Structure formats: structure tokens, C-alpha cells
Amino acid sequence: MSARDAIHKVRSVRLVRPDDAAYLAAMADQALAHRRYGAREETTATYRASGRVEEAVRTWLATRVPLLPERILSAEVLYRDARTYQPLFLELDAVEGRDGTPARVYEIKFTTSVSSLRRGFGQVERAVRLLGARFERIEGVVVVLLAGRGALDSADPWLAEISTIAPDDLGSNARLPARPLLTVPLEDVAANLAPGELELLQAALDEGDANAIARVERSARIEAGEDVPVARRAPLPGATLTFDGDEPPEASESPFAVLRGLGGPLAGRDEP
16 A cells, blocks of 8 residues: 555554564565665765754753653554554654653754755654544644755745744643744754764755755745756655655655655544
């Protein structure tokens, strides 16, 4: 059953640890099944730094909110027009909660791309819908570390749909606004990185700055009426897949997180 198909019902929703045996077995099967996509290509500095950045941001989050060790969403889903339930695992970047009960889901992005943030909000919204089959009042937050020394494109109209929050807002008992976006200060993340990781982060920031300059120059040439060749996206590792006609995942996304992506809204749900 393709992940393009909408989920009709969901049951047996729970959170497990990243070392859960069933999760590891499922991911191993996925890796074997997708070896035909070929050997890994050389990746960008941003891609190579993303995993280390994610862990550093998670460490920073843990100093402000209680994070659960269980951050893999496990469920059984029934796709529309299917007859049997299928297992689904969704890797979550961080889950806030107490005593095994989640309260917030965090999606961490290392990017300056507005389109990547849009995907991030889609990811947390899917997770919130799934967790809502069992738990109440789950919130979703996108956390961004800017992959460059500039800022997001403030001219993008989509940014008007999000709500910027501050780190101190996480400690409040009040409900967060719709589509909350939290920007983590670079110095806070750098404090959680080893010297070699800092060098990789520096290379990623340089790369992000270069990409931003290239985008501005390209836009200027287009406005001037010049012929501009279509830029080709560098290939990502072979295990990374996309669904629903989306752009290839941002470098900060785990290859295995997208393997189990959801294809549509929940039309119904079973009791867990």
C-alpha cells in the first residue's frame, strides 16, 4: 500500500524508544528494500551536520522541558480502500511529556528554507493527529536553527500563517498559539557541539550563506529577463524517498522518517 493513500483509521497508538526491537527490524527491512536506489552520493555539509545539530537542539530542549525517551510513534493504520491494518512507525525529533504521556511534539529543522518549514508543520500536524487517537491536548512545535547567517525570507506570505514563540514560552502552562515556530540561538546549540562538530557546523553555515547569495543573484537575473538554466538539485542518499509529489526532503530530515510518511488526513479512528 502506497503512502500516497489516505489513512482511514488508526489503532494501537503508542510511543516507543528508538531502540525498540520492532522499530529497528522495520527500519532494517526498509533499508534492505531500498538498496536498489544505489549507493549513497556525496552529500552537502548541511546534510552531514543536520544529525549533529538535531541532537544538540534536543539536548538544549531537555534543559527547558521534560523530554520522553520514547520518541518513535508506533501505530497500526488502515488505508482507505484497504482491508487490513498495517504497522506504521514515525520518528519524532523530540517529545515533551511526563510519565509516558506526551504533551508536545517537536520537529527540528536546520534550514533557511520556508518550504522546509512548511513541511515541518505538516510533519508535526500528522504526528498530532495520530497521537490524538489516544492522547488529548497534544501540541506541535517546529524548532529551527537557521542554516546560514541570514534570516528567513520575510517577503514570503506563508510566514504570516505562523506564530513566533520564545524559549520561555515553552515553560508556560498556557496553550501555545497556532503553528508555533521557535528559533534556537546559534550560540546555544554550538555550546552542545564538540570541536569537530563545530567545524562541520561552520562549513554548513558557509554553504547556507553561499546558497542564499546564489538565490538572490538568480532572482535578479530572472527579473532582468536573462535566460537562467534550471538548477538541478544534488542527489540525496539512496534511502531517502519522497511522497505525494513533494520536493525532496530537507537535509535535516532522517531518511527513515520519510519512509513511513503519511499520505492524507485521518477520516476516522478506532479506540486504541
